[in-house]
Amino acid sequence: MYSSWFARMDLESVQSESVHLSVPTRFLKSWIQTHYSDRVLSCWQAEMPQVHRVDLTVRTAMRCASPAKDAPVAAEPRRDDGRAAPELRATAIAPVSATHEALGGSPLDPRLTFGSFVIGRSNTLAHAAARQVAEGRRGDPVMFNPLYIHSGVGLGKTHLLQAVTWAGNSGTERKVLYLTAEKFMYGFVAALKSQTALAFKEALRGIDVLVIDDLQFLQGKTTQAEFCHTLNALIDAGRQVVIAADRPPSDLESLDERVRSRLAGGLVVEMASLGEDLRLGILKSRVTAARAHHASFDVPLPVLEYLARTITHNGRDLEGAINRLLAHSKLNAQPVTLEMAEREIRDLVRPQEPKRIKIEDIQRVVARQYNVSRSDLLSSRRTANVVRPRQVAMYLAKTLTLRSLPEIGRRFGGRDHTTVLHAVRKIEGLVAKDTALSDEVELLKRQLQE
Ligand code: ADP
Ligand code: MG
Numbered sequence: 001m002y003s004s005w006f007a008r009m010d011l012e013s014v015q016s017e018s019v020h021l022s023v024p025t026r027f028l029k030s031w032i033q034t035h036y037s038d039r040v041l042s043c044w045q046a047e048m049p050q051v052h053r054v055d056l057t058v059r060t061a062m063r064c065a066s067p068a069k070d071a072p073v074a075a076e077p078r079r080d081d082g083r084a085a086p087e088l089r090a091t092a093i094a095p096v097s098a099t100h101e102a103l104g105g106s107p108l109d110p111r112l113t114f115g116s117f118v119i120g121r122s123n124t125l126a127h128a129a130a131r132q133v134a135e136g137r138r139g140d141p142v143m144f145n146p147l148y149i150h151s152g153v154g155l156g157k158t159h160l161l162q163a164v165t166w167a168g169n170s171g172t173e174r175k176v177l178y179l180t181a182e183k184f185m186y187g188f189v190a191a192l193k194s195q196t197a198l199a200f201k202e203a204l205r206g207i208d209v210l211v212i213d214d215l216q217f218l219q220g221k222t223t224q225a226e227f228c229h230t231l232n233a234l235i236d237a238g239r240q241v242v243i244a245a246d247r248p249p250s251d252l253e254s255l256d257e258r259v260r261s262r263l264a265g266g267l268v269v270e271m272a273s274l275g276e277d278l279r280l281g282i283l284k285s286r287v288t289a290a291r292a293h294h295a296s297f298d299v300p301l302p303v304l305e306y307l308a309r310t311i312t313h314n315g316r317d318l319e320g321a322i323n324r325l326l327a328h329s330k331l332n333a334q335p336v337t338l339e340m341a342e343r344e345i346r347d348l349v350r351p352q353e354p355k356r357i358k359i360e361d362i363q364r365v366v367a368r369q370y371n372v373s374r375s376d377l378l379s380s381r382r383t384a385n386v387v388r389p390r391q392v393a394m395y396l397a398k399t400l401t402l403r404s405l406p407e408i409g410r411r412f413g414g415r416d417h418t419t420v421l422h423a424v425r426k427i428e429g430l431v432a433k434d435t436a437l438s439d440e441v442e443l444l445k446r447q448l449q450e
Pocket of ligand 2: 158159195
């Protein structure tokens, strides 16, 4: 009974006297209203005696609806016998008081400006677009909106976004706000708790250029819906939005299709990995910056070239290498030599980055290995020949991808994150004891990595 009717129920909010729950389908909603409304209410009252009402709504995938439509859908207060079920009434969300909380942006690093950004083949377009955005004036026609920059980690997205923010805030009268997606999320959640959500939204919409970093971390239905409204409102009002993420819009799997296409509708620019010239340029600019404070510090060109050749991974490691050489030469009062550089950076030299494994690939490879179909893995079948492969696939999804438990659950036929967690733990436990299974899992991993 629980898994049929209640397993997919979510708690949306608790107000002083009412509770707002949601379920994924209209059918579930009407079934629960008809058969369980009294029990749900009395269960709540057992925990929280002040609760008088339970609102139940159908949740959709994240929507970009008008705010009014985001209020609970009117419940049909009918039972099978036609009597009203008064406990489950529709309510409008109470208007929030609009106190003007200051809207603080994320901290900016003073070093991350256009001046210190080195241009190379892999980032020319992203840089040019960012510059253009930063130099616009209030009221200028907006050329690409949103500007969406994506790349792997450490390739300069945050640098570029903060450069836009610095330049925008100093050069013109426009208001430029830089927020990480997490900050956006916490800002919004905090505003909801303190009943200042409206003020938060208003403040966001008063921004001329909204810069959002690491969009892939935007989590949570409400936050995503809010982001979606903000995005639409700003773009429609001709304001500029700049976004960075670690993947293209089409790969932001947890976001609603409409948001993804809105994101893809501006200018999407990828920054490829840093070429050797660019790496050398970044190293040189780092040395120059360090010399401003440590005049005696110098790194001979052959050493810089060696570093640029060897540290292929990302900008952060380049910066780390220079910092180490600086520390070492200061502490030991020694000039930087090639030999010293080789010793100091040994652990920064990494093999080629492993390729990104997709959940579909895992499902396909596991299905083939165990001779079941991919749809079996996604289905609700519980026979042993399907359950084990499914658990293995979920385990691999957790260990080989960066996807979260809820996301993996969703990709496995809409399972709950606790189910995924259970599978992961189960296989972890078995792999430790059962050598046959552990070999199988190793084999699967190897197939996927190839
Ligand atoms: P991301 O946000 O893409 O993960 P960051 O912007 O944080 O990457 O960059 C990581 C480090 O590399 C930072 O110290 C940054 O200043 C440096 N960096 C990356 N690309 C460049 C560049 N083109 N010019 C100068 N520094 C760069
Ligand atoms: Mg970043």
